[in-house]
Structures are given as structure tokens and as C-alpha cells.
Amino acid sequence: MNEQDLRVIKTKKNLQLALIQLLKEKDLEKIKVTELCRLSGITRRTFYLHYENVRKYFEEFIEQLLEELEQSMEKTTKYRMMTNQQLVPNMIHLFEHVYLNKESYQFIFSGNSNFAYYQMFFKRIKVIVKSSMELMDLDHELTDFQVAYQANAILGMILEWYFENFQKSVEEMNRLLMTSLRI
Amino acid sequence: MNEQDLRVIKTKKNLQLALIQLLKEKDLEKIKVTELCRLSGITRRTFYLHYENVRKYFEEFIEQLLEELEQSMEKTTKYRMMTNQQLVPNMIHLFEHVYLNKESYQFIFSGNSNFAYYQMFFKRIKVIVKSSMELMDLDHELTDFQVAYQANAILGMILEWYFENFQKSVEEMNRLLMTSLRI
DNA sequence: AAATTTATTACACAGATGTATAATAAAAAT
DNA sequence: ATTTTTATTATACATCTGTGTAATAAATTT
Incomplete structure (x- = not known):
């Protein structure tokens, strides 16, 4: 994974925006990968290509x-x-x-x-x-x-x-x- | 739930024995409710009747x-x-x-x-x-x-x-x- | 601008979570 | 000893996790 790649940057930015929003709404443990991805508009598969887990x-x-x-x-x-x-x-x-x-x-x-x-x-x-x-x-x-x-x-x-x-x-x-x- | 009830005591004892064994074998996060229950011989439903989560x-x-x-x-x-x-x-x-x-x-x-x-x-x-x-x-x-x-x-x-x-x-x-x- | 690279997606699957419902069996109360 | 209470089970379901594979689309390189 090239961290400089525009696609990667975009993905991570969307992910972070979704995280910040979800943190306001609910408890940490309640935030699921599924939800994080749904909200940030990326697929779960993409998430797991970047991170092992939450x-x-x-x-x-x-x-x-x-x-x-x-x-x-x-x-x-x-x-x-x-x-x-x-x-x-x-x-x-x-x-x-x-x-x-x-x-x-x-x-x-x-x-x-x-x-x-x-x-x-x-x-x-x-x-x-x-x-x-x-x-x-x-x-x-x-x-x-x-x-x-x-x-x-x-x-x-x-x-x-x-x-x-x-x-x-x-x-x-x-x-x-x-x-x-x-x- | 009556903590004095013999059934409850037995359930919790079996659960604890399973936990101690699993802790020796693997990482904390890898211990699943499913496994804990399989090993201790209780149903997952029973576990959730006692505890919200692990x-x-x-x-x-x-x-x-x-x-x-x-x-x-x-x-x-x-x-x-x-x-x-x-x-x-x-x-x-x-x-x-x-x-x-x-x-x-x-x-x-x-x-x-x-x-x-x-x-x-x-x-x-x-x-x-x-x-x-x-x-x-x-x-x-x-x-x-x-x-x-x-x-x-x-x-x-x-x-x-x-x-x-x-x-x-x-x-x-x-x-x-x-x-x-x-x- | 075209070719190449690669991040992302679509789809699928086995196993786990958390919850609901009625049936059962074990303990407590009478 | 019988009745009553209640912890546990069997079963089922929707949703989530983590991973594999091939197709797609976006960015980088030439």
C-alpha cells in the first residue's frame, strides 16, 4: 500500500470523518467495521486491506x-x-x-x-x-x-x-x- | 438470577475452568464466547443470560x-x-x-x-x-x-x-x- | 495520451455475535 | 413427595467478522 496514493488518502480521510461522527453518536465498542464502511462509503474489504481490525x-x-x-x-x-x-x-x-x-x-x-x-x-x-x-x-x-x-x-x-x-x-x-x- | 442456586454455581464454575484453560492456550481477544461455552459445556444462551458480553x-x-x-x-x-x-x-x-x-x-x-x-x-x-x-x-x-x-x-x-x-x-x-x- | 500498475470493489463463505421464543429439567418451596 | 419456580437448553434468525478471488476503475508512469 502506497500511503501517498490519492486513492489511499481519500479512503483514509473518509474513514476518519465517519469515525469522528460515529464517536459522537455512540460508544466505542458499538462501532462496527460494517457501519464505519457504510458511512464512509468504502467496502469492508478495503478496510481490511489497510487494517487488521478496528x-x-x-x-x-x-x-x-x-x-x-x-x-x-x-x-x-x-x-x-x-x-x-x-x-x-x-x-x-x-x-x-x-x-x-x-x-x-x-x-x-x-x-x-x-x-x-x-x-x-x-x-x-x-x-x-x-x-x-x-x-x-x-x-x-x-x-x-x-x-x-x-x-x-x-x-x-x-x-x-x-x-x-x-x-x-x-x-x-x-x-x-x-x-x-x-x- | 439467584447466585446461590446450585445450577448457577455449577455453570459459573464450569465457565471459570474453561476460561483458565483457554487463557493458557491463547490470547485474550481470541477467546470467543462460542469457544468458552463449547468447552464448559453450557449453551451460549446461558452465557448471555448471565453476562452482557465477555x-x-x-x-x-x-x-x-x-x-x-x-x-x-x-x-x-x-x-x-x-x-x-x-x-x-x-x-x-x-x-x-x-x-x-x-x-x-x-x-x-x-x-x-x-x-x-x-x-x-x-x-x-x-x-x-x-x-x-x-x-x-x-x-x-x-x-x-x-x-x-x-x-x-x-x-x-x-x-x-x-x-x-x-x-x-x-x-x-x-x-x-x-x-x-x-x- | 496510452500503457501500466494497483487500490478498490463485488460477491461469496464459514464462523461469531447477540437476541427471541418455547420446551425442558433441575432446584427450591410447600 | 408434590408443586412451583426458574435456570438451562434447543432452535432459529439477523447481523457482523475476517478472508479469498476475480473484475473494475482510478491513479501513476511512460
């Missing part, structure tokens, strides 16, 4: 989010390095990114979602947190478990935010993260 | 694990309260419980698993961590987000342990948790 399709969808998330977190680290300042709430861009992509996170964190998606976040945030921790704590030797601890702690706050239906503001979340980091 | 069935299975997990974590807190000692590695019983139930956790944390199962752990550990934090830090006012942070941090270590295929010993995990708690 989960693999969503993973591609999520990969796009991860790119953005990475950029927003690196923004924070880079700024700290350049100005050599201590971390303050308005330097954090993570929650801003999450809030802007609320709808997507709403389906990723839903109970019907697949654990593989969460793992994608866990793994990516670990990489980011690790390089950030290494830059800040040059003297300490870091284990993978300390990184996993910190990375998942942050994910815990996002998850809690999701459970509270994103009621707290981005600024409030930034402040809350700071208090936990200082404990 | 996920709901697993949730019941996991609930049993959560009971044990809760007890092992409370053991730690209670001992601390009684002896009024500072937390030391050999007081932690959490990882011991996880290790003993390795097989179960292996399927809960697999990529094919459902995020709902993880959420069950998240929610339960939050409750436990909260009461533990409140007992220790009587002066501080706790937000749900601080609790979520700590609870998920611990889950992060378990998750990392799973990814490393439980190579580290229970004692090592206890020590590793201590270092992260002190950061």
Missing part, C-alpha cells in the same frame, strides 16, 4: 495525538533548559493539549477502550519524562521504575481529570500537578 | 483479585498504624500479591485487554491510597488529584514490572517503590 485502526488515529502530546511536553522542557528557571505552572503545556483534544481522550479513556491505547501513552510519556528527568537531575542515576512511576503518576492526573469530565481548568490542573511533584 | 464476565473475575489486593495493601497500613513505625520495604505486601497472581495480571495488562479492567484497579487503589495517606498526613488537605497521582504512580511500577516480565524480585520492587516515594 483496534489497529484506532492505533493509527492515536499515533497522531501522541505526536502533538510529545511536542507540548517538550515545549516545557526546552523552555526550562533555555531560561534555566524552576518549573512554574504556566510552563506546563500538557493539560492544554489534553483539553484541546478532549473528545479524542474521552474515547481513549472510556471503559470500552482497549488497554493497548493507554499503553501507547504510558510508553511515550515515559520516554519524554525520562529525558526531562535526566536533563534536570544530572547527578542521579535513574531506573526505569522511577521513570514509570513519574510517567504514570502524570497519566493518573489526566485520568482523574477525565473521570471528573474535565471540569477543572487547565490552569488549575497545572497547579495541582505542581503540588504533587513537590510532595 | 468483558462483563472478566470484570467479575477481576473483582476477586481486587479483594485480595485490598487486603494486602491494608495489611501494610494497619501494621504502620499499630507500631507507628516509618515505612520500610518489608512492610509492603502489594508486590507480593501481584507476584503470586502473576498469570492473572499478565492477561489484565496485555495489549488486548480492556481498559475497563485497568480502571477497576485505578479506582480501588485510589480508595486504599487515600485512606492510607489520610492516616499518615493528618494535617494535609488531600485533593482527589493528589490521590490519583500517587495511586497511578504505584500502578505504573506494577505495569513496568509486567513489561519486564516480572524479572525483578518482590524485595527489589519494594525497595524501588521506597526510593520513588522519597523523591
